[in-house]
Amino acid sequence: MGSISLEFEGEKLFVKLIDEKARLTPNHTFVRYPGEDWETKGFSTITWRQYVNGINKVAHWLDEQLGKSENNDTVAYMGPNDVRYAFVWPALNKSYRKCLLPDGRITKAGLSSLLKATDCKVWLYAQDDTSSLEELGIPDSSAKMQPFPSLEWCLSADGTPDYPYEKTWEEAKYEDILIIHTSGTTGMPKPIFTNNGYWACQTTMDIMARRHWPQGTLLETQVGKTIFTTCPPKWGAGISTMVAAPVYWDTVTVLPPPDEFSVSPSVFQKILRLNKIQGMWSAPQTIVALYKDPTTQPLLKSLDNIVYLGASLDQAVGDDLCMHTKLMSYISSTETGVRYILCPRDRKLWYTFEYAPEGSHKFVRQEGTGAAGDGSDDLYELVFVRPEDGKPSLYSSVWWNSMYKDVDTVETRELYAPVQDLGGSTRWEFKSRTDDLLKLNWLAKFNAKHIETMILRHPDVDHVLVGGEGRPVPFVIVQPKDGAGEGKTADELMSEIYDEAVAQANKADVGEIRIPRETVLLAKKEKPFKVSMKGLVVRKEVEKDYGEEIEEAYASLKKATGNKDV
Structure with a gap:
């Protein structure tokens, strides 16, 4: 199932998809965000036309400040958790640069390693926030320090000339556009270079929905919804829900205040009162805190869907929520990217996974990993297998990652136990990682x-x-x-x-x-x-x-x- 040429002929390039939305639906909402005095004035809206105007303005500005990019230069950005991230990434891509997004909690040593490994030329920082420059050792690096203007400046872009992006899919599909890095929970953070193909795997969502109807996929449940994200844009899930979700899933994303991504119950209530929220993407600890508060638990249960990611959700909390809303877990890694996960037939299996066969994979038994110690409950590792034609497909991001270009299998180090779904099909419950097995x-x-x-x-x-x-x-x-x-x-x-x-x-x-x-x-x-x-x-x-x-x-x-x- 490597080829999709007969099924999908639409636009696939990230920046061209954004331009297409501005052309076809200029007045539709891209994102809603809280500006100053949001509690009294309400949320602000950015339309697709405003968004593209701002991107063009930033792209022209980058050339003025840094000169034309000739080698897809690496430029890092770190600032407050606001919508500027949504302008920086595509503007860098449009002006033939790739964007490095350092995690907000990265150490000085970890960042130094990242800057060297990515050959980072420029460090963009918000002009209104210079607090981390010395702490992270940026002046000691070889990167040019460049202040980035305010969000208001990005939005004051009516009449900005288009910034042309001339490359075709064939020319740019392997071109790196965003560098994310591993969390560093088990060592130094490692840069992951993601290209246009890696992100374009989300363009096959409609095809997957048709193929797997009526069961459906997790991503399919998000299409056209207004989703609230509590994932900061400094990490992969955050930039995905802020930017990629509107671009690829046709969502409207609602953001919390820049300093409130943990989202207290009182802030959550205010946000839902000022926006028509249908879905939510969040880390488990935020969901648990909102569930335990008697004022916000009913609000959680009223949502169309809740997607948790990054860690396990408390079983008792999930067992209750799943009876009121579509509760789902999205699991992935920076290295393997987008995975098509099929929805459970039994809503009580909210914590399990069934990976679509189009993303070729297998589960490999790992002897001696079960709790019983006698092999009766051994766990299975998820292993991705290269498609038969040897080429990356738009059903799985893993084979677009250049670090896997010389291998035919990728061991994820994720260990699962089989669980039976309604109808007798097998789903998989994530149990641990091979790193968690100690001798x-x-x-x-x-x-x-x-x-x-x-x-x-x-x-x-x-x-x-x-x-x-x-x-x-x-x-x-x-x-x-x-x-x-x-x-x-x-x-x-x-x-x-x-x-x-x-x-x-x-x-x-x-x-x-x-x-x-x-x-x-x-x-x-x-x-x-x-x-x-x-x-x-x-x-x-x-x-x-x-x-x-x-x-x-x-x-x-x-x-x-x-x-x-x-």
């Missing part, structure tokens, strides 16, 4: 994610990290929620969490593996966990920060047990 020094394996999930159910636990690769037993570091230790000593709080959560994990986990009290640590207030913008613990950084405490814990265990091998 002790006596060769016993354990699933760190499985243990973390159980400990996170404790009401006082905010974040948890389980490690122990090459050790005799696992270690656990627990970061309590704010206020969890009031009226208790640290030892009392730790003992309570150990007895009510860690001990339960001991009972439920594999064979003879046990977590002793000595290797369970409480995070220090002066050393909070480093987490990504998706709310995921940056494992390597936390282990580094607590290296001394971990060694002391194992020394304490050795003393308590008298075991010289600890």
Whole structure:
């Protein structure tokens, strides 16, 4: 199923699709955003014609400030979480440059590595926000620093001459247009170069809808809807819901205030009162917070659909929400990009996945990965397989990624368990990543994610990290929620969490593996966990920060047990 030439002949290039929308539906809404005094004045609307005018203005400005680009130069942008991101990316692409979007929580060392790896020529920063320049070491880099004008300047673009983009699909399909990077939760962030083909896989949505009717695809449920995103534009899901969703899915995207992407219940109520919201894309922690508030739980249940991404959603919360709205999970990675996920026939399987066969793939059994330890519940890794004709298709982004040009299979490191849907078809429940499988020094394996999930159910636990690769037993570091230790000593709080959560994990986990009290640590207030913008613990950084405490814990265990091998 590699070829789509007989089925799809429409426009596929990102910037030309934007121009096409401005030509055909100039007065339709592209995005709605909160300006100054939005609580009293309401939200502002940007039409497709205004959007393209602004893009043309920025593209001309880029040439004036930086000169003409001859080699698809890399230009980075970091600013407040506002609509300027939506102007910068296509304007850079239209003026034959590619855009680098650094994550808002990237470290100085991580950014330095990214700038070198992408040969970044220019660092664009919002003229009204210079706070991070010194902190990130931008003046010490080789990149030219260039302030970027205000959002009001971008929107004051009536009468701007068009900026011509002359390339055809055949000329530009492999041309890089956006560089995103991995989160760095397990090491230094890695740049992922995404090209026109990678993004154009979303243009086959209508074809996939027809092929898989009446079951349908997840992306199909978004078409024509007004969606609210709480994903900041500094990461992939954020720029996708802000820009790609209106371009490819015909949505209208509604944005929160730039400093409110976590979205408190009071802000959520105000946004829904000022906009006709039908769907929502959000990280699980935001959904859970809104669900637990009695004033916003009914609002969540009134939505047509909710898509969560980046992490797992609390099972009890999801089981309730799925009975009132279309609750779905979107899973992907920066490297593999767009995946067509078929909707579940049983709404109670909201947390499972069925990948469309057009994106060639297979599930490969991984022996010894199940919790039972006897092979009866082994997990399966999702592996993408190159289409038979060897060419990338517009049904799956993975083969447009140049890092995979010399391989025929891509192991995602995502582990799943099979689940039966209505009618007997198989869906897949995501369980963990191969990175979460750790081996002790006596060769016993354990699933760190499985243990973390159980400990996170404790009401006082905010974040948890389980490690122990090459050790005799696992270690656990627990970061309590704010206020969890009031009226208790640290030892009392730790003992309570150990007895009510860690001990339960001991009972439920594999064979003879046990977590002793000595290797369970409480995070220090002066050393909070480093987490990504998706709310995921940056494992390597936390282990580094607590290296001394971990060694002391194992020394304490050795003393308590008298075991010289600890």
